[in-house]
Amino acid sequence: MVDDDTALAEMIGIVLTGDGFETSFCADGALAIDAWRVQKPDLVLLDLMLPGKDGIAICREIREESGVPIIMLTARSDTTDVVSGLEAGADDYMVKPFNPKELVARIRTRLRPLSPEGGKTLRVADVEIDVVAHEVRRGGETIALTPLEFELLVALASKPQQVFTREQLLEQVWGYHYKADTRLVNVHVQRLRSKVELDPDNPRVVMTVRGVGYRAGATA
Amino acid sequence: MSGTLGGRLLSLARRPMRAWRHSLLFRTVVIAAGATTVAIVIGTVWATLAIQSDLFDARKDQVLAETKRAVDFTQTSVNQQPTATDRAAIQQLGNSMLRNLAASSSTDLILGFPIAEVSTPDIPSAFNIYNIPLAEPMLTDGLREQVRTRPETQWYQSIALPGVDNRPVPGIVVGQQLEMPNVGFYEVYLAYPLDDVAETVRFVQGALWAMGLALVVIVGGIVWLVMRSIATPVSDVSRASARLAAGDLSARLEVTGENELATLARAFNRMADSLENQIRELAELSLVQQRFVSDVSHELRTPLTTIRLAAGVLHGEREGFDPITARSAELLYDQVARFEVLLADLLEISRYDAGSVELSLEEISMSDVAEQVAEALRQVAWEHDTELHFTGAVGDDVIPMDPRRVRRILRNLVGNAIEHGEEHPIDITVAQNETAVAVGVRDRGLGMRPEHAARVFDRFWRADPSRKRTLGGSGLGLAIALGDAKLHGGTIEVWSELGVGTHFVVTLPRGEQTIIEPPIRLEPLERIAPADGSAAGSSTRETLVVMHEPEDDA
Numbered sequence: 001m002v003d004d005d006t007a008l009a010e011m012i013g014i015v016l017t018g019d020g021f022e023t024s025f026c027a028d029g030a031l032a033i034d035a036w037r038v039q040k041p042d043l044v045l046l047d048l049m050l051p052g053k054d055g056i057a058i059c060r061e062i063r064e065e066s067g068v069p070i071i072m073l074t075a076r077s078d079t080t081d082v083v084s085g086l087e088a089g090a091d092d093y094m095v096k097p098f099n100p101k102e103l104v105a106r107i108r109t110r111l112r113p114l115s116p117e118g119g120k121t122l123r124v125a126d127v128e129i130d131v132v133a134h135e136v137r138r139g140g141e142t143i144a145l146t147p148l149e150f151e152l153l154v155a156l157a158s159k160p161q162q163v164f165t166r167e168q169l170l171e172q173v174w175g176y177h178y179k180a181d182t183r184l185v186n187v188h189v190q191r192l193r194s195k196v197e198l199d200p201d202n203p204r205v206v207m208t209v210r211g212v213g214y215r216a217g218a219t220a
Numbered sequence: 221m222s223g224t225l226g227g228r229l230l231s232l233a234r235r236p237m238r239a240w241r242h243s244l245l246f247r248t249v250v251i252a253a254g255a256t257t258v259a260i261v262i263g264t265v266w267a268t269l270a271i272q273s274d275l276f277d278a279r280k281d282q283v284l285a286e287t288k289r290a291v292d293f294t295q296t297s298v299n300q301q302p303t304a305t306d307r308a309a310i311q312q313l314g315n316s317m318l319r320n321l322a323a324s325s326s327t328d329l330i331l332g333f334p335i336a337e338v339s340t341p342d343i344p345s346a347f348n349i350y351n352i353p354l355a356e357p358m359l360t361d362g363l364r365e366q367v368r369t370r371p372e373t374q375w376y377q378s379i380a381l382p383g384v385d386n387r388p389v390p391g392i393v394v395g396q397q398l399e400m401p402n403v404g405f406y407e408v409y410l411a412y413p414l415d416d417v418a419e420t421v422r423f424v425q426g427a428l429w430a431m432g433l434a435l436v437v438i439v440g441g442i443v444w445l446v447m448r449s450i451a452t453p454v455s456d457v458s459r460a461s462a463r464l465a466a467g468d469l470s471a472r473l474e475v476t477g478e479n480e481l482a483t484l485a486r487a488f489n490r491m492a493d494s495l496e497n498q499i500r501e502l503a504e505l506s507l508v509q510q511r512f513v514s515d516v517s518h519e520l521r522t523p524l525t526t527i528r529l530a531a532g533v534l535h536g537e538r539e540g541f542d543p544i545t546a547r548s549a550e551l552l553y554d555q556v557a558r559f560e561v562l563l564a565d566l567l568e569i570s571r572y573d574a575g576s577v578e579l580s581l582e583e584i585s586m587s588d589v590a591e592q593v594a595e596a597l598r599q600v601a602w603e604h605d606t607e608l609h610f611t612g613a614v615g616d617d618v619i620p621m622d623p624r625r626v627r628r629i630l631r632n633l634v635g636n637a638i639e640h641g642e643e644h645p646i647d648i649t650v651a652q653n654e655t656a657v658a659v660g661v662r663d664r665g666l667g668m669r670p671e672h673a674a675r676v677f678d679r680f681w682r683a684d685p686s687r688k689r690t691l692g693g694s695g696l697g698l699a700i701a702l703g704d705a706k707l708h709g710g711t712i713e714v715w716s717e718l719g720v721g722t723h724f725v726v727t728l729p730r731g732e733q734t735i736i737e738p739p740i741r742l743e744p745l746e747r748i749a750p751a752d753g754s755a756a757g758s759s760t761r762e763t764l765v766v767m768h769e770p771e772d773d774a
């Protein structure tokens with residue numbers, strides 16, 4: 001939990017401890033990366049506005065090394081901060097003031113084990129997905145995805161004939177049961193494409209269905 | 221036909237009238253030209269008369285002198301002749317007199333009459349040159365009388381001589397006596413046409429008129445040029461003022477030179493500068509104010525999150541507390557939630573004020589959205605023992621809208637209706653036409669007085685401060701709803717009557733179209749007594765009665 005507001009950090013700690021999570025805190029952005037390397041947490045709660053180093057930079061640095069789930073905390077939902085945070089690799093974000101139940105639900109969604117549907121191996125275009133081993137390959141080459149990106153790809157690939165609306169993906173991958181910010185889906189589809197597509201401007205794996213949403217590309 | 225012609229003439233006549241009223245330039249030129257014309261007419265007439273009389277006098281003196289010379293010469297030559305005694309000699313003498321007169325004067329218009337009283341009967345009769353346009357009747361009796369009775373003096377008078385084509389030519393006739401020694405006296409008349417003088421006068425007159433006309437044109441032109449050099453800057457000023465008034469704060473005048481007009485332009489520019497500065501300052505102040513509200517709202521969020529989490533923990537544990545603490549925890553929890561709503565609404569309002577709201581438009585059916593909202597609120601309605609009657613639109617009611625905002629508008633209106641509906645049924649009606657889609661939310665509650673209805677969209681306004689609040693709104697809900705509707709280019713209108721109920725109508729346009737006729741009338745067609753509410757709203761179309769007990773909330 002990286003937040004310079006110690007009262008909030010402590011309170012979140014109380015809530016999460018009550019729900020059976022183990023927490024550790026860092027109040028200074030400059031120290032966050034080191035603390036993360038030492039602690040190796042299962043999930044990072046990251047405030048966007050921090051002294052020392054801002055949340056977006058921290059997020060980007062963590063992403064360079066790991067796919068650990070990151071949930072941003074922000075006081076502003078209307079600024080470009082949210083989009084740049086998501087583009088830096090955050091999986092999800094929560095706008096203050098948030099509901100403790102909502103926070104716990106978000107965390108649980110990000111930490112839940114992926115339940116493999118259908119076969120063990122899925123194919124989309126020229127990409128092969130090994131669901132059990134959490135691996136994505138093109139030819140013999142492994143493509144590194146974060147758990148969220150992997151889940152998004154599996155969601156699409158497991159029903160290749162279905163077109164998913166952004167709302168459906170929000171529900172299935174992020175666990176939102178009500179209307180939420182579709183920017184989450186858009187940004188993560190872009191991130192996923194930048195990794196799995198040979199040409200992200202001309203996608204073959206994650207296809208856009210104009211006016212509806214996304215679907216998996218045809219099997220090559 | 222004559223009507224249109226008359227109208228055209230009238231409009232032609234009106235155009236100068238209009239120009240007279242509206243154009244300083246036109247008016248000044250007309251006045252200057254008119255005044256010059258009058259001056260020139262007077263001057264020309266006066267000059268013509270003066271020149272005419274001057275020329276006439278000079279010519280008259282010349283004519284008199286010439287006549288005197290001719291008569292004197294003839295008299296002298298007659299006197300030198302030997303005295304004629306017989307009739308033939310006398311006749312010859314008369315003829316030589318006429319010759320001498322004609323030779324020594326510049327005119328052929330000579331008449332001579334013997335004066336019977338002072339002559340012998342031998343005197344020859346009247347003489348004259350043949351075929352001259354001067355005849356005896358043209359001489360007035362007065363002139364002849366004077367010539368006859370006063371032999372020592374020359375007499376003259378003006379005369380109209382017949383000219384070419386019998387057009388009268390002004391002339392002068394001079395009369396004098398001539399003696400034929402020993403025989404008698406003649407009265408002789410020499411007439412001189414003055415057509416050369418008349419010609420000169422005519423020429424001078426023509427030149428004067430031509431000059432006058434040229435002068436009028438020149439004066440008009442000069443006045444026009446001068447006035448234009450003043451009127452153009454003046455109309456520049458008025459144009460710039462109009463731009464400034466229309467909100468273009470950058471409107472300025474070009475300053476050229478150092479004259480009064482340049483001073484005017486400089487003064488105008490200074491005024492515009494000062495106006496611009498003040499407006500900028502005000503705008504900045506307002507921006508600072510808006511940013512302050514936004515910053516405060518944001519800064520409040522972090523501690524509010526902590527408070528909320530803490531309240532949540534306490535609330536979750538309240539069963540283990542003693543009753544007073546437990547109730548305190550509940551109150552804390554509820555009020556934190558209310559505080560949060562207030563803060564969120566305040567933020568939303570500050571966004572409208574800052575103009576930083578953007579719509580994310582989707583093509584959605586209004587009936588679907590309204591039905592979802594009715595569905596979402598059915599538990600609240602059930603808690604208030606209120607029925608919700610929903611009537612969808614017939615036909616295409618898909619418009620571009622930001623569904624989150626439209627939902628918020630409808631949630632707010634339906635929530636208000638439930639809160640103030642006194643447990644009478646509430647009608648939610650969707651309708652559409654070519655230009656717009658509308659939703660009406662009608663309750664049959666207490667209603668409001670007109671002056672209250674007019675203020676429902678004001679921020680933090682409450683009709684009755686003591687009125688119970690069961691749904692815990694922020695007081696900003698309708699202000700936000702109106703803001704949302706306006707962002708869509710639409711409106712929210714309210715009709716309310718005390719004891720009858722309230723009707724809110726949201727009307728949103730289809731795309732960029734302007735709403736010509738709202739699909740839903742603001743004033744409800746049927747006015748049912750509140751007590752009779754259950755009979756109303758039995759809609760003919762798709763009706764959803766939401767009255768059943770809701771399932772357990774997830």
